[in-house]
Every structure is written in structure tokens, then in C-alpha cells.
Amino acid sequence: MINYDRILIRYGEISTKGRNRNMFVDKLRRSIYNVLNEFSGIKIESTRDRMYVVLNGADGREVTDRLRGIFGIQSFSPAVKVNKDIEEMKAAALALFLKHFEEGKTFKITAKRADKSFPLNTDDLNHEFGGHLLKNVPNLQVNVKKPDINLQIEVREEAAYLSCETIEGAGGLPAGSSGKAMLMLSGGIDSPVAGYLSMKRGLEIEAVHFHSPPFTSERAKQKVIDLTEKLANIAGSVVLHIVPFTEIQQLIHQQVPANYTMTTTRRLMLRITDEIRDKNDGLAIITGESLGQVASQTLESMFAINDVTTTPILRPLITMDKSDIIDISQTIDTHDISIRPFEDCCTVFVPSSPKTKPKRDKVRRFESFVDFEPLIAKSVEGTERLVIKPQSRNENSFGELF
């Protein structure tokens, strides 16, 4: 019985990245390693445009499941490595094919010859292997357009690889290959999705959450930890900064007219996040804003809030509809956490009628009567830094109970 002994990984987009390529490949290799490191025996081999996870007896199905979520992989295929000997390849191709074949299924051969010194060219390969299967499998039919089984043969310098299925990867760029940004994580549906999409483009994220006890509860904080954990499942680990925000919120409440408290709150959150970004060498701030969704997300509002920094603010959801955002939140498993009904710092102090079109100059003037600086410094100083690991690896506080 022939068994898959490796998984062939195709890079997709990164294979076009000229001189940065080594860095990209290296980052991808690292993310794969992070996700698979509990499988002992696994080896990762990389070549110019392919990577191979050599299973060494690890459970192929489990490994496949984990690979699905890794950014920077275009597609992957469980594969068998054979010597570049035509007879040996034929025997392996037939054995592999029979593993997938059932009466009535059609097939085609997709051959690729990267090693130009190999005696058979692509057409020869198709012909030779197609013929071999047709001869040995009774009643087998070819279907070039919509085959049930696509037997892929890649002849490379070092060996030939055979596989029968191609699994789509998560796409995007490898984690951390685009630098670091701070994600403002409220606990709602949008911000984890914004974080996820940023990670997909290779950003390393550190989450920032504002905590206002006793106005917001420990459960609201736990909720954010749980959300971060979901993101850590993808990234390997994610830093979460918890900012004490109570005093600032109270001061805002006393000093700023009710319909502008929301604008000022957002401005101060942005400023604090920017300072934390600076301390942690980030280059951008990510938010879950979607244009027009709520009062703080009108263009006027963004204009007034964005005023406090020149750091790039990335808004991956800006043009997305709520329903599309919800769909993504469900696929990344954050939706059910996000809808847990706890107050967060954005909902506790919401005035009954926040300005949907705040004026920048007005908010600047209101703030000019108060000195927020000492409190901002204090908040940044008192920020708690947690390193959140993927779910299964987290310290479990109720350990012995389960």
C-alpha cells in the first residue's frame, strides 16, 4: 500500500517577490513550523518555489487541516516522492491512482517537467503515464476538462513527485512578512475580522484593548482574551495590551459636552494606541471601522478622530457590508465570542445622541480646556501586556477539573 509521505506546498504570490523572496520563504517556513511544532518528526524542506513538509509518520489528515489556515500558501497537495526512474514512477503512479480510484471515475494527467534534462517532456509524460493507467485499470476513461482524479506528476532536479489532489490554501502573505501594526480590539464583531484580514496580508499584529473597570467587567476582558486566542491560533501567538482607561473616561465625561464625548474618547484611544505602537516598533494602526456603520464611523467622524496622529491607520473593513463581515467572523470562529453580551468601553459611556458629524475644530477646542497628558502617560505606563498563545497551549486555570 502506497502512502503519502510528504505535503507539497505552493507559495503563490510570494514566488513573484523578487529580491525579498528569501525573507518571505523564511517567514512562511517559520509559520508552518509554529503551527506544526507539536508533531515530532516532521521536517520542512524548502526549495526555490516549493516547500515540502516531510511527515515522517505524522497524521497526514491532521497536518493538512492545520495547513489550511496558514497565510502565504496558495495550495498544497499530499504527495509521494519517487526516484526519477520511469518504471519506478509508473509503479508508484498506478498504486497512488488506485488508492483514489473507484469504478466509473474519470482522470487526467497533469505533468510538469522542471528538470529539463529529464528524457520525457511534458507531452511524453502525459502520454506515457496516461497509457500506463489505461492499460492497467479496466474501463478507465479520460476526461481532460472535468476529471474526477487529476494525477499530477512533477519532475524536479532532486526527484519526482506524484499527487492526486490539490487543496486550496488560505492565500495571502506569510505572517510577519509585512511588518507590525497595532490592532484596536474592542470585543465587537468587526475588529477581530480586521485583525484577521491584516494578518492575511502578512502583518504581525499586537492587539490593544481599553478596559474601564468597574464600568466594564472582567468578562469583557476575558472576551477580548478569547478573541485574541482565535487570532493566535492563526499567528502562533499574539501580544495583547490591556490599557486602564477608567480615569480618562471619567475625565472626558466631566469636561466634554455629552455629544462630543464619543469623539474625544476615540481620539484619546487613538493617541494611546499610537504611543503603545511607538514603544513596540509598530508602523501602523488597524481598526475595524466600516464606513457609515455607526456614528463614530462617518467620514466626518473619522476626519475628526484621525486628526491626532499621522501614523497610517489601516481600515480593512472600510467598504465592507456588515453581512460580509459577519460571514468572515463566522469562518474564523470569532462571531460567537463577539456576541457575548458584555459592556465594553465603547458602549458604557455612549451618549444618547452622539454627533454623527463632529467638527474637528470644535473637538479640539473642547479638549483644549483639559490637560489629558498626565493621564495618557499614566495609562500607557499602566498597560498590561499579555502574550496569548493558541488555544490548546494556553495555561488552563481550571486544569484539573477537566
Place this chain on the structure above:
Amino acid sequence: MIYLDNSATTKPYKEVLDSFMKVSAEYFGNPSSLHEFGGKAERLLMQARDQISQLLNVKSNEVFFTSGGTESNNLAIKGTALMHRKRGTHIIITGLEHASVRETADQLKELGYRITVIEPDSMGIVHAEDIEKEITPETVLISVMHVNNEIGSIQPINEIGEMLKKHARVIFHVDNVQGIGKVPLDLYEAQVDLCTISAHKFHGLKGNGVLFIRDGLRLSPLLSGGNQEWKMRSGTENVAGIVAMAKALRLTMNNKDKHLSRLKSIKTYLMEEAGRIEGVTVHTPENNSAPHIVNFSIKGFKAEVFVHALEERGIFISTTSACSSKKSAASSTLMAMGIPEKDAKSAVRVSLSYDNTKEEAEVFIQAVKETVIRLREVMKS
């Protein structure tokens, strides 16, 4: 004491009781309470749900906590019947089902539903094609148990699921109370929509069970109130019992990985040795039967006489299923298999757990032999 009545209930694992005690004593908060103490209880509940869903290979939002097998079966059947009554009022069950399925169906019959009962073959197994013949556009639910509680026969759940692909509107409920931890069942692969398990059958505590409800499927709740369990089952959660159940399931699955082959060999031993005793007919089929249930009749004795005779020697077995064994009626499963009433009335059930040993099985067989001889002499004189 040799306890061989594990299909009636199992002995709670010590570790399970420890969890129950600790959660009851230290985390007695109501998960719905806003304060941090309630929050802790809620975390426990979530963690238990995650663990159980992982062990069952399903999503955590598909695990609903109930008070046990009877409630889960009632919720699955009545909940489906009520929710989908406009689509149809026909329900199919099998002649092998536990009373909590049978009687639920009877109750719905009184409310105007049409119930079809599919009878098993002489091996105690129902067939997908027999079920398919009865499906009409009115059919909303099919309920089939995975492992029969009286004789241990395994029903072809995968085949029935496969057949139901052609009848996508029919909801498929599986009572897996006896199968869990003993006979593997991939709920997704078998196209199962609803699945019942009960904690005290796998060394958890009485009063806890799960109904798996496939993501997206809607049922009418039986208990209305505070909207716990996503409105599917109101009532303050039994957090301690649920945590204990999560642990029991984990330990059971571990034991399955380690001891399943031993369990199988003990069962084979019991089947073979019992079959050699004069006047004994083994009802549990050799193939397609669970690794922990052996059912046999001893000609000429009422089952309960035999149960009591063994009890004197500290060996505990049962007549038919525990829930109906107090009535002197013959086993409904055996009757459905076409076994004569007289034989059915002398049938006893031996049911194992991973804790039972080969030595216990040997003591049991020896006791049966001696008891048969002794009782025969009593009857003669």
C-alpha cells in the same frame, strides 16, 4: 462485588466526583449572573462545551446540555415534530428503540402524528432500505438508535445517513446513549442531525446529557424560561455535573483507546462460554454488535430468578433494559427480533465497562454454570 450492569448505569470515576465536588463547592455561581463569580461558572461551562465538542468531533455551538438521555430524546423528537409540523407529521422510529423514544412517539401519535415503526431482522438490525420504503413527503424525522441497549446490536447509521442524502428534508436523530465511548460514530460523515448521549452511561453523573444539534437546525424547545442554551433549553445549568461529564467523556475516550481490544476479548469470551452452557441461547449477534453487551436466555428460568440468584453471589446483571426491567414484560427488542415470548422472558443482559476484567468474567461464567445446576435441581424436586 462484580458489577456487570453498565448499560443501566456506570460507577462514576473518582476523578469525576472530585470535579463535581470542587465545582459545586467553589464555583457555585449562576453562569447567568453578571458578577465575576457568575463569570467563572460561565467559563467552566464554555470550557466543558469546548472539550465535549472536541471529543465528539463537532462544533461547540452544536452541543446542548440537557438532563440526560430521556430529555435529549424527547427534545430531539418533540422539538422536531413541533417545529416542523407544518411540513409534515410523519415520524419513523425502529422497533429497537429505548422507551424514551418509543413513548415519545406514542405521545405524538395521540396528538395526531403518524408513526411508523421499522422492525429489525432476526439479528436485531434494521435496514436502510426498509426505512427508505416508508419515507413520504410528509416524513420529518427518523430516529434510530446506534447501539441497542438490550442486545448490543449496532445499527447501520452510516448507511441510513447515506440513504437520507436522497431525502435531504428528513431530519435524522440517533440515540447514541449506549454507543458513546464504545462504538465509533462520525456524526458528520453519517449525516446525523441530532444525537443523544447521557453522562451516567460513561462514568459521569445522573442528571446530565447532551443533545447534538447540527449547526443551523432549529427545534422547538420543551422548556421555556431564562433562555439558557441559546433558548433551546431553559433552566439554570448544572455546571458541576456538566464539568464532571466533560471529564468523564475525556477519561472514557482515553480508556477506549487503551482498553477497547481487551473489552472485545472479554465479550467474546462471555459469548463463547455462555453459548457452551446447556440450555443457553445467546441473542447478541456475533457480528455488528457492541463490545460491551451480551444478552442470553437460559431455558426454563424466569430471568429475574436468575438475576437474584447471581446477586446472592455479589454479581450484578439485569433482565432487560433497566428502565423496563421492573415490569415483568418481555424484552421489546427480543420480541421485535421474533424471539418467542417464553425465551424473551428468560433473557438476561450482561454489560461491561472498561473497568471489568477477564477474571471477573471467569467468575461470572463459573457462577452461571453453578447456578444453572442448582436451580435445575430445585425445579426438579
